[in-house]
Amino acid sequence: MKLHALILTVSCLVPLTPHTSSQAADNASQAADNPALARRDAVVVRAVERIGGYDYRSNPAVVDAVMRQIRRSQGTPEFMKLVKRFKPDGIESQLTVTLIGDDRSASVESAELLLELDAGRKAIRKLLASPDQARGVIETLGLLGNGRANHFLSEIVTDAERPYDQRRAAVAGLARSKGGEKRLIDCATEKTLVGDTFLVAGALLSRSKDAGIRKAAASVLPQPAQKNSQPLPPIDELAKMSGNAAAGQKLFRGEATCANCHIVDNYGKDVGPNLSEIGTKLSREAMLTAVLAPSAGISHNYENFSVLTEEGQVITGLKISQTDDEVVIRTADAINRNIPSEDVVTIKKSEKSIMPENLHHITGQQGLIDIVEYMMTLKKKS
Ligand code: HEC
Structure with missing residues (x-):
């Protein structure tokens, strides 16, 4: 009861006008350096924190106090705690700026907070769709190693539409945590890991601290050997x-x-x-x-096919064209073979490259x- 009364008292000290969140942010920044106000805000915030189930958004003056306090605490561990507790509307745009900024530890902290908020996860998804920002955000997520970050990274390693360097960064990020290592093994087992990161994923997991992971990696992400069967360097x-x-x-x-x-x-x-x-x-x-x-x-344009003909011949190569009348296969010797359709018994796409x-x-x-x-x-x- 005492706490409610306190909040009400403080609310009365601040004019009760309707706010949008950006107005609230403006007010917050203007008033942030008034020491008396700062003390009062701290009291309000502590009070609200202690009342379970109190919806601080129901009182605009309290919203202002919270926003000012969050702003003052930036760069301190308090900031993280307050954002987690109050999940203030619109905070994700501020966190997004920090996430893509130059201060590495601040960007990791922001990423962690964003992942806790619905709007924050949306903001991260948006950054991941931006060709300029994606790589940096992937690297930051890779430093977190928690389930939510790894969830995003798993999506990236299975997305063939993304450039290699983004998927490579996501593989490296997953390989940094135990949960991530498991996810990589799962992707490889389910054959959803995009092929051009097989070798690097296998190389990173072969250095896992966990013997189980090393063993699983050797089986689902085998590494190339030299002619004398000795392994090549990773x-x-x-x-x-x-x-x-x-x-x-x-x-x-x-x-x-x-x-x-x-x-x-x-x-x-x-x-x-x-x-x-x-x-x-x-x-x-x-x-x-x-x-x-x-x-x-194997890229879509270079899928390898095997054609079995009536005479029992198998002709393997790239399919150059196929019409009702004939199929044209370019073999590894760079020779085009025109096979009349009536001679074709089966055409099978091969899993193996012609290379x-x-x-x-x-x-x-x-x-x-x-x-x-x-x-x-x-x-x-x-
Ligand atoms: C029998 C034909 C063949 C031979 C021999 C061959 N390649 Fe290829 N190579 C291909 C085909 C077809 C592709 C397209 C994708 C695929 O099937 O893997 C390819 C893809 C590549 C790529 C990737 C190209 C890209 O745009 O991503 C590189 C690099 C490459 N080969 C290098 C080599 C090198 C180096 C050698 C010799 C050591 C070689 N290839 C020998 C057929 C061949």
Whole structure:
């Protein structure tokens, strides 16, 4: 009773005009440095905190006091506590500004608060849809390691529409917490993890503190081996190594057979994508993944098909076209095979890329690094 009376008294000291939340915020900032008011606000806020079930929004003067107090407490642990308790309307826009700001610890704190509020989760979703902000927000969520943050990160690692660097950051974020590690294993098991992060996810989880996670990762995210069955260094380590681009070009055009399928600057054959600007498109790590796990990220345009003909022949390759009369398959030798429809028994889409696995068995580890070094030099000409 005493507390109610106190709130009422204080309310009377402040004019009772109807407020919008932005007006309330303006009033709050103007009055924030009046020490007497600050003391009174603190008393009101403490009182309200102690009354269970009191709807502070029912009294505009109390709303003002709360808003001022929240504003004063910014940068202190009190801020977090007050926002959690009062969930003030419109606070998410203020938190959003801090989330994308330069102060790392403030942005982590803001992210944590936003995740607790319905409007905050909506605000995070909006930031994640913004190409400029998404990457930074993903990295911040990755530092939280709680269930709510991991929920968002799981959505990102399974979203093939997002660029590699966003999904890569989400994989790294998940790999930082036990709950996140489990989610990565689940995504890999359910085959929802987008393929081009398989190797990096497996590499990060192979360093888990948890033996169970390491074992599960070895089974659902197996890593490529060398020709002698010894494991290759993990992909993030390989991506740090540098090679000889000239040696790489020689391998690319010769022994490693890359030019049998890829054109670079008018040299090579047209089975796979033209790689003349691949160094602009892919990071070193994504480039290594494309070579070491070609079936992990087959793009829609390069799906591999197997055609069984009446004569019992199996012709495998990319489907160039299919009409009522015939189907045209381009084989790995860059030859188009026209198969009349009446000769076709079945056409099956393959899970495997037409690009061979284990090309690094031909080149060895250093040869692989050299080829990647070469491909990194293939940039868009301006
Ligand atoms: C038999 C044909 C074939 C050979 C040989 C081959 N590739 Fe590929 N490559 C493809 C196809 C097809 C794709 C398209 C996606 C897929 O199926 O994986 C591809 C995709 C790629 C990509 C990803 C391109 C992108 O835009 O994301 C890179 C990088 C690449 N290959 C590099 C190489 C290198 C390096 C070699 C040699 C070591 C090589 N390829 C050998 C057929 C081939």
